[in-house]
Amino acid sequence: MNNISELAINYLQRYNCQISEDYKTFLRDACEIQPPPHGMAWYGNYYRRVVRNPEWFAKSLIANAAEEGNGSRTVWQFSQCIDNPEYAELVRNHSIDESRHSSMFVALLNILFPTQLEADFRAQLQALSPNYYHHKHPTTEPLSGDKPYGHALRDRILDQKVFVDEIIKINLLEIRALILQLLMRPVLQAYATPKDLAKVTTMSDLFIYDETKHVEYSAYCIGKYIQEENQEWVRDMMIYRQKTVNEMFITDVELENSVGTTVLSTPE
């Protein structure tokens, strides 16, 4: 049994998420056959060693703010390529959450390293988040041809298999984001002064809750597709995508700078 699939399923249960049994079986298979590096002892040890350097940790908070902001924009464009209104709304909510996460990472930087930021740099960091909210966000209209990906992306995603593949990638990357939040939690608490400890802990709770909900909604979409007689294809695809996510993760570790980022960019 792999610790990543068990941890993810455990958090889904902790927040009362309704997840199909088939999804759980396929996630267990994928993690067993392609074990994620982020579940291995060496990764946790490596992270705990590098994170002791405050400069490294501050940079990793900035890298996270940038990744969450970019992820939010990409996920919004993805939502504009989805015809099913229920799924499109779930994906839009995801985008709004990631926008908030970007701002939360900047807030954490301000709380944990209050004196080291200059005013202009502070403003640049604030701009990493697209600032999407439920009451203020880009259009929900289908993606038009003048956008970077435009019609080509939309036409591709209207193919249901391509949509489910994207959702599987999101699902596995959100599990990774959840694991990284769990690794980061004691670090945030260790860097916090006693005065900020409660605030930082509440932010960590929210991150962990949100990332679990992102695993939940993507698992829900996958579960629906499994019900339509696509068991074997979904199982194969989850195993294949776990492999590509793992390969991406190893590249990140080699780049050292991005270790510990809750990156949402998707592997090709």
Ligand SMILES: [Fe+2]
């Ligand atoms: Fe996030």
Ligand SMILES: [Fe+2]
């Ligand atoms: Fe997320």
